[in-house]
Amino acid sequence: MLSPLATFVCSAAVSSCYVGSIYLLPSTRTRHSPPASPDPLHDVAASAPAASPPRDRNHPSVIKARLLAVTLASLSSCAAVPSILTHSQPRLYPSYRDALPRATALLGLALPATTPDLARLVLCPLGLTASLFLGSLYVAYLDGDLPGQRGASTCEDWKRKFDGCKGVRNYVAAPLTEELTFRSCILAISALGGWSVPRLVFLSPLWFGLAHVHHARETYIALGRTRRALLIATAQSLFQLAYTTLFGWYASFLFLRTGSIIPPFLAHAFCNAMGVPPLGWALRVWPEKKLAIIASYSLGIATFVYNFNRWTEPALFGLTPRGRWGWL
Secondary structure, X not given: OOOHHHHHHHHXXXXXXXXXXXXXXXXXXXXXOOOOOOOHHHOHHHHOOOOOOOEXXXXXHHHHHXXXXXXXXXXXXXXXXXXXXXXXXXXXXXXXXXXXXHHHHHOOOOOOOOHHHHHHHHHHHHHHHHHHOXXXXXXXXXXXXXXXXXXXXXXXXXXHHHXXXXXXXXXXXXXXXXXXXXXXXXXXXXXXXXXXXXXXXXXXHHHHHHOOXXXXXXXXXXXXXXXXXXXXXXXXXXXXXXXXXXXXXXXXXXXXXXXXXXXXXXXXHHHHHHOOOOHHHHHHHOHHHHHHHHHHHHHHHHHHHHXXXXXXXXXXXXXXXXXXXXXX
16 A cells, blocks of 8 residues: 555656646747837837747647647556556565556556446446536527537537647547546555545545646736736636536546546546536526526436436446445
8 A cells, every 4th residue: 555645746746747748848838929018119029039929828739749748648647557556565466567457447447348338338427417517508509509500500610619639639638638647547546545435536636626727827928927917817727726626526436436537538528518507698698598597507407416326326337336436
């Protein structure tokens, strides 16, 4: 078993490796235009040699470089777990090869034995996640944003949303690498440290939340390094910390119940696609639909709560559970 200090150090190393990879190379870093001088006669920026053109986190070259960096970081972290196993339990796992099967299970990378079990592993947790967004889906219907609702134009809108570098980042690469790092690796390390299930669910996602704080720096610089920029960056960072930690609780629950990284990854991608539920905006835009909007949100929450355990039952996925949990 890992000591508390070793558990903390390994978890911190995994998190730092992921976030640090984003800033490690010049190609992964953003560039912003220097703020203009208030005195045009002493505009240093104007008299300085021409700098490289600015580029933010959505620039295609930045996206590609960062995707490569975080992919390598997450794969390296996964590859380190068997070594941690051999260190923490040398009698059971004397070599890296001996530790591989157990590490694969701990990381949630093992697939169900049958196709029906795999289908349920995909559909049941994803349906549970979608039920929570029933209100948002109804609002999207009112706005004509569901696929095919406005014919070819809506399909083109969705194609543009999911196509290209941003689509790959937002809905495939970022959810997958983040879940591999902050769910698979962090939970595996924490379990090897002897953490209880409540600690695994509620404390381990703090690493995931803290890993998003670095966005505050980019926001602060992009908005001009002013006092107002600092306030906006801080507010956004605190909201993101709360939101990602809350999602982390849910994703950790899915991981522990299903023993697989697939449900947390699909939930992550779906949440990225839906965004924050626009309840306040919807009530302002469609006041005549107020009752229907509130009812759809309420029904979605009720469905989510009612099926929270039913649609994540380990037996659905061919697992022999330990108590309520399909993992460990």
